Amino acid sequence: MLAANNTVKQAELKPEDFQTIGNNHKEAEVIQRESLSAWQDAWERLRQNKMAMTALIIMILIAILAIVAPHLVPYTYDSNDLMSTNKPPSWDHLFGTDDFGRDVFVRTWMGARISLIVGLAAACIDLIFGVIYGGIMGFFGGRIDNIMNKFSEILYSIPYLLVVIMLLVVFEPSLGTIILALTITGWINMSWIVRGEIMQLKSREFILASRSMGADWKRLLFKHLLPNAMGPIIVTVTLSVPSAIFSEAFLSFLGLGVQAPVASLGSMINDSLTGWMYYPWRMIFPALVISLTMLSFNIFGDGLRDALDPKLKK
């Protein structure tokens, strides 16, 4: 059509080409296009974002490998074979072996499993606690908000990793204590997001309408305020996963993570430092997996933000 029109300078239209269709009020009300909810709309936008979709696929692949891969090879993360230490990658050991002759492939994916567990668990706890705390602050406002906000501000201004390090020095590091330590101040950011959203939504007309029809606070909070604040909440949760994964890797790098022989990506990289000149595979594979995991979560989070809140896109 376009190509054909380009050759003609002006469309030659005659009066016969037009017809009266009248003023049909019934048809005006018919919805021509399939109606999309806000979520379908966001999904549509997300699907067109190639970077975000690639990131999502990588995330899923990493998750599947972290679950399945350790069962595919005949080794476990702590089975050592002192006859074949520091072997380069081969068909027997896809990622090579470490200084105890342990299979780096299994250990890398076990480490990825721990990273994902810590990341997801920390994000979930942040979500629950942050939404409750932030919800109360935003919904009730006034003095309650003031006091709770001051409290979270003081907690937040204490350097995060210092607190985590202190806690792990005192309590024996294990998966549980790491997650606990990471969430002790991790929820604050979420609570501020929720507070801001709810404060802003609270003054909107639809809340006034619902209030005037006699809705109680439970209905207001769970039916109106939280569902509308869902976008920023989801984005914050997604972006808090990679930061928890980073913190876990950082801590195990310092020797404050899960204890040997359990593998963690951070401790694997730390262990590999003594001999990386000769055995680079011991560092490269865990480094690659942790970087890819964090990268894909970050890119997907950015994509989600663009999809859920197109206004923010720059």
Add this chain to the structure above:
Amino acid sequence: MIRYVFNRFLHMVVSLFVLISATFFLMKAIPGDPFTAEKKIPEQILQRLYAQYNLDKPVFEQYLLYLKNILKGDLGISMKMLNQEVTNIISQTFSSSLKLGVVAIIVAVIVGVALGMLAALYHRKLIDNVAMVMAVLGIAVPSFVVASLLQYLLAYHWKIFPVMGFKGPMNYFLPVMALTASPIAVIARLTRSSMLEVLHSEYIKTAKAKGLSWFEIVSRHVLRNGILPVITYVGPMTANIITGSVVIEQIFGIGGIGKQFVQAINTRDYPIIMGITIFYGVILMVARFLTDVAYVAVDPRIKLAGRKGD
């Protein structure tokens, strides 16, 4: 303005107090005391040791003593290194960490702003895309991974830089690169988005209409306004570089505070862990306080909001 600064100051003092108290009571929560694990010590010597570390007094009295000593700048004595004062250990190792940190902060700001500015000025062109890919990578790849890879490629494989140590200027390159990767990424993104906003604003059009040269517009108007959000990042950046240097010093064998901290964690030398934690805490909170104040001083628009808010 003065009220705002005072409020921020008060806030900082309270936070520091909470940090100090938390570290103290956490350390007290550890079962046993530092001397129980070691081989049997005669009762009298044990009593002397307790007296030396004030462990024979009630916990609350110890706490008050500890607070008093901190105010005097005394952080106690190391438990593992004979008769070494924690303040001494910190002051001996601080200089290399400080040098590294200051260089890193300067490099991060200059490179980050330059990168973000280029990306904004050549919006949606090749430079922009390259800069933004670098920014995402810088944010996503942990600093110790960057450090290990740099060390492997640039120092060991290609032998451009020394692998370890902290003697000459060549020793700065790799640690600084590893430390600044993520701050540069954040600063570049901040600068880019705020510059894009500024570039589309009315006063830039006015400046163009007045016939100012492109260089003058960028240096006088765009850069000045676009750089504001970067100031807010100075506090978090200090935190980022300090925590980063804890592992970076370890990797590159730099005898700074970070290395001392890791060593203390591994040997569970509690007074040193406490001392360095508090020391880091002071630096970070002062950096945050200065950031808050600087931002109000630089940006006249938020003065009012600051007064109202606090």
